[in-house]
Amino acid sequence: MTSSLTQSDKRGVAGDRVFSALTLSAGVLILLTLAFVALFLTVNSRDAVYQEDQGGWILTAFLDYAYPLVIGTLIASFIALILAAPIAVGVALYISHYAPPRFSKSIGYVIDLLAAIPSVVYGAWGMSFLGPALIPVYGWLHENLGFIPLFAGDPSQTGRTIFTAGVVLGVMILPIITSVCREIFIQTPKLHEEAALALGATRWEMIKMSVFPFARAGIISGIMLGLGRALGETMAVALVLSPGMLTASLISSGNSTIPAEIALGFPEAPPGSERQAQLIAIGLVLFLITLLVNMTARWIVSRHKEFSGAN
Amino acid sequence: MSKRVDVIDLNVYYGDFLAVEGINMSIDAQAVTAFIGPSGCGKTTFLRSLNRMHEVLPGARVKGQLLLDGEDIYDPGVDPVTVRTQVGMVFQRPNPFPTMTIRENVLAGYKLNGARLSKSESEEIVETSLRSANLWNEVKDRLDRPGSGLSGGQQQRLCIARTIAVKPDVILMDEPCSALDPISTLAIEDLIGELQQDYTVIIVTHNMQQAARVSQKTAFFNIAGTGKPGKLIEYSDTTAIFNTPQEKSTEDYVSGRFG
Numbered sequence: 188m189t190s191s192l193t194q195s196d197k198r199g200v201a202g203d204r205v206f207s208a209l210t211l212s213a214g215v216l217i218l219l220t221l222a223f224v225a226l227f228l229t230v231n232s233r234d235a236v237y238q239e240d241q242g243g244w245i246l247t248a249f250l251d252y253a254y255p256l257v258i259g260t261l262i263a264s265f266i267a268l269i270l271a272a273p274i275a276v277g278v279a280l281y282i283s284h285y286a287p288p289r290f291s292k293s294i295g296y297v298i299d300l301l302a303a304i305p306s307v308v309y310g311a312w313g314m315s316f317l318g319p320a321l322i323p324v325y326g327w328l329h330e331n332l333g334f335i336p337l338f339a340g341d342p343s344q345t346g347r348t349i350f351t352a353g354v355v356l357g358v359m360i361l362p363i364i365t366s367v368c369r370e371i372f373i374q375t376p377k378l379h380e381e382a383a384l385a386l387g388a389t390r391w392e393m394i395k396m397s398v399f400p401f402a403r404a405g406i407i408s409g410i411m412l413g414l415g416r417a418l419g420e421t422m423a424v425a426l427v428l429s430p431g432m433l434t435a436s437l438i439s440s441g442n443s444t445i446p447a448e449i450a451l452g453f454p455e456a457p458p459g460s461e462r463q464a465q466l467i468a469i470g471l472v473l474f475l476i477t478l479l480v481n482m483t484a485r486w487i488v489s490r491h492k493e494f495s496g497a498n
Numbered sequence: 499m500s501k502r503v504d505v506i507d508l509n510v511y512y513g514d515f516l517a518v519e520g521i522n523m524s525i526d527a528q529a530v531t532a533f534i535g536p537s538g539c540g541k542t543t544f545l546r547s548l549n550r551m552h553e554v555l556p557g558a559r560v561k562g563q564l565l566l567d568g569e570d571i572y573d574p575g576v577d578p579v580t581v582r583t584q585v586g587m588v589f590q591r592p593n594p595f596p597t598m599t600i601r602e603n604v605l606a607g608y609k610l611n612g613a614r615l616s617k618s619e620s621e622e623i624v625e626t627s628l629r630s631a632n633l634w635n636e637v638k639d640r641l642d643r644p645g646s647g648l649s650g651g652q653q654q655r656l657c658i659a660r661t662i663a664v665k666p667d668v669i670l671m672d673e674p675c676s677a678l679d680p681i682s683t684l685a686i687e688d689l690i691g692e693l694q695q696d697y698t699v700i701i702v703t704h705n706m707q708q709a710a711r712v713s714q715k716t717a718f719f720n721i722a723g724t725g726k727p728g729k730l731i732e733y734s735d736t737t738a739i740f741n742t743p744q745e746k747s748t749e750d751y752v753s754g755r756f757g
Contacts, residue, residue: 288556378593382657385551386607386664387583396606400597 225474232468234461253469255433259349260444260473262437263424264417266353271361272410278361279368284394295369302362310426313355318346318427321354325438340436347429349442355423360413367412371405372398404488411484418477421446445473500698501567501584501667502527503548508562509727510540510547512555517543519727521562523717530690530699532709532736535719536751540728541702544719545670548700549585550578566667583611586666590673592653594645594660601641603656604628607664623663631659632689651682658689662697669693671701675708687712706752710740718748 236246278298282291325342332338379397388396399406430443430451449466456463503525510518518540525531533541546552547560550571564571571581594603604624608615615623624641628634633655637648645656654674661669671690675683690712693699703709709716717733732739732748743749 376593378589378591379595381551381554381587381589382593382595383606383610384554385549385582385587385589386610386660387579388610389579392610396595396610400595403597 225471228467228471228474232464232471234464235468238461249465249468252465253472256443256445256448256469257472257476258433259442260418260446260476262442263349263353263356263444264414266350266437267356267360267417268410268414270354270357271364271413275361275364275409275413276368276406279365279372280394280398282365282369283372284390284398295366298362298365300362301358302366306359306420306422307426309355309359310423313351313423313427314347317354318348318351320346321348321351322346325350328438336435337437340434340439340441342438343429343440345429345440347427348438348440349428350437352424352427352444353437355427356417356420359420359423360416363416364409364413367409368402368406371402371409375401407484407488411481414480415477418473418480419446421450425450445469500527500696503668503698503700504563504565504568506563506565508544508547508560508564510543510552511557511559511561512543513557516727518547518719519729521730523730523733525698525700526715527698528694528696529715530694530701530713532713532716533700533702533719534704534706534709534716534751535728535731536721537704538724538728539719539721541717541719542672543728545672545700545702546587548668548670549587550581551587553578583607583664584666585668585670586661586664588654588657588661588669588671588674591677592650592657594648594653594656596644596646598645599642600628600637600645600648600656603645604659604663606660611664627659627663628656630662630692631655632685632692633659649682651678651685654678654682654686655689658686658693662693666697668698668700671699673702673704676704683708706740710736716740718743718745718751720747720751 236244236249238245241248278294282294282298286294322342322344325346325348328338329342375398379401380393383393383396424444425447428443428447429440430447431441434441449470452462452466456466505521505523505525508518508521509516521544533545535541543552548564552558552560560572562572566581566584570576571585594600595606598606601620601624602609604627605615605620608620608623625634625638628637633652636652637656645653648656654677658669658674675686678686687708690699690701701709701712713736715734716736716739718731718739719728720731721728732743732745734744739748740752743752749755
C-alpha cells in the first residue's frame with residue numbers, strides 16, 4: 188500500500204546516498220594516507236634505534252644525532268615566523284581595510300605571485316644574493332651586539348647562515364599567511380565594525396576592537412600553515428645553508444635543519460642501511476613536530492570558543 | 499546633556515547618486531523624533547549622516563550643513579571620530595562585541611577614550627548604564643559572561659547601555675526593534691521614553707504604531723520613484739502627522755493606503 192507519506196523522491200534519495208558515500212571516502216582516504224605515511228616512517232626507522240650488533244637499543248646515539256637538527260629546524264622556522272607574521276598581518280590589513288579598492292586587488296595578486304615562485308629559486312636567491320648582502324649586517328651585529336650569545340661566534344664570510352635561511356623561509360611563508368589573514372579580515376561582519384566606529388573608534392581602534400577578535404582563530408591558522416611550510420621546506424634551506432654543528436650563534440656558519448639534512452643525505456645513503464633508517468627516523472621526528480604544532484594551534488583556537496565571533 | 503540638531507539644505511550622495519535631497523529640519527533636544535517612510539526612501543541614509551557613519555562607505559559624501567547646538571559637524575576641521583562620541587548609534591540588529599563580556603561591552607566606549615578607570619568607577623558606570631537600559635536585574639549575576647549569550651532583546655538593550663555609557667548628546671536608533679519579538683520591543687519602547695529625559699533621541703522605524711507611541715515629532719520621507727532622491731515630505735508633531743496630515747502622500751502612508 189502506498190500513501191502520500193511513504194512515497195519518496197527516489198532520485199533525490201539516491202543522489203543523497205552517492206554524495207554521502209563520496210564525502211565519506213574522501214575523508215577516509217585522507218586518514219588512510221596519513222596512517223600509511225606514519226606506518227612507513229615508523230617501520231623504516233627501526234634500524235636507527237635498534238641494532239643487533241651494537242647491543243640492542245641505541246636510542247641515545249640516535250637522540251645525540253637528532254637533537255641538533257630539531258633545534259636547527261625550530262630556530263630557522265622561528266626566525267621565519269617572527270619576521271613574516273607581523274608583516275603578513277600588516278599587509279593583509281592594508282589590503283582589507285586601508286588600501287583604496289582599486290589597489291587592493293593588484294597588491295593581493297602580487298602577494299599571491301610570491302607563492303608561485305619555486306622554492307629552488309628562493310634557494311638560489313638566498314645563496315647568491317641575500318647571503319652576501321647580509322655579510323656586513325652580520326659583521327655589525329657581531330661588533331655591537333657580540334655579547335649576546337646569538338651574535339657571538341665568528342660572522343660567516345659567505346652569509347650562508349641559519350639566519351639567512353630563516354629570512355628566506357620568512358619570505359616564502361609570507362604569502363600563505365597574508366592570504367589566509369586577508370580572507371578572514373574581509374569577512375569581519377560590517378555590523379561589528381560599525382559598532383566600534385559608532386562608539387567613536389578610530390580606524391585602528393576599530394580594527395583592534397572588532398577585526399582582530401573576529402580574526403584571531405584565522406590569524407593563528409594562517410601562522411600555523413606558514414610554520415608548517417617553514418618546518419618542511421627543503422630545497423631553499425639546503426641551498427642557502429652551509430650545514431654544520433649546532434651552535435648558538437645565528438651569524439656563523441653551522442646548524443642544519445631536518446629537511447635539509449634528509450635532502451642532502453638521502454641520495455648518498457645506501458638502501459637498507461642504518462644511515463637511511465636514521466634519515467627516515469628524523470623524518471618521523473619532523474612529522475611528530477608538525478603534528479604537535481597543529482594540535483597546539485587547534486587547542487589555542489578552541490580555547491575561548493564561546494567568546495569567538497562564531498556565535 | 500542633550501543637544502538640538504539643525505539640518506540646513508542637506509544632500510546625501512553615494513558617489514554620484516543623490517540619495518537624499520534638500521533636507522531642512524530642526525530636531526528638538528530632550529525629545530523623541532521618529533523618521534517614517536517606505537523602504538528605500540533614504541531615512542536610514544539620512545540618519546547615518548547625522549553621526550557621519552554614512553561616509554564609512556566608499557564614495558559616500560554629504561553637502562550642506564548639520565548643526566549640533568549650532569556647531570557644524572561637517573566643518574572641514576571636525577574629526578568624525580569626535581562627532582561619533584557625541585552622537586551615539588543603536589543599530590537594526592543587536593551587535594554586542596562577541597569576544598567581550600557584558601561588562602567589557604558596556605565599558606568599550608570608555609576604553610576607546612583611553613580613560614583609566616578605577617575598579618569602583620567602572621563598576622559604577624556598568625551598573626548605572628545597565629540600569630538605565632533596564633537590563634541590570636537580568637544580567638547582574640553574569641557580567642563576566644559573553645554578551646552574545648543574551649537573548650536578542652537583551653543584546654539590543656546591552657547595545658543601548660554601551661551607547662549611553664559614554665554619555666552622548668544625541669542617540670540615533672536605526673529600526674532598533676525590527677529584529678525583536680513584541681515583548682522585547684515593548685521593553686525597548688519603554689526605555690526610549692525614559693531616555694528622552696536626558697538625550698535627544700532620533701529613531702527610524704517601519705512600525706507606525708511605534709512612531710505614534712514613542713515620539714513627540716514625526717518626519718515622513720518619500721521618493722518619487724526608483725532612482726530618484728528621497729525627500730522630507732512632512733515634519734510635524736506626531737499627533738498632527740497621524741491625525742491631520744497636510745500632504746496627500748503622508749495621509750496615504752499613515753492610513754496604510756500606500757502603493
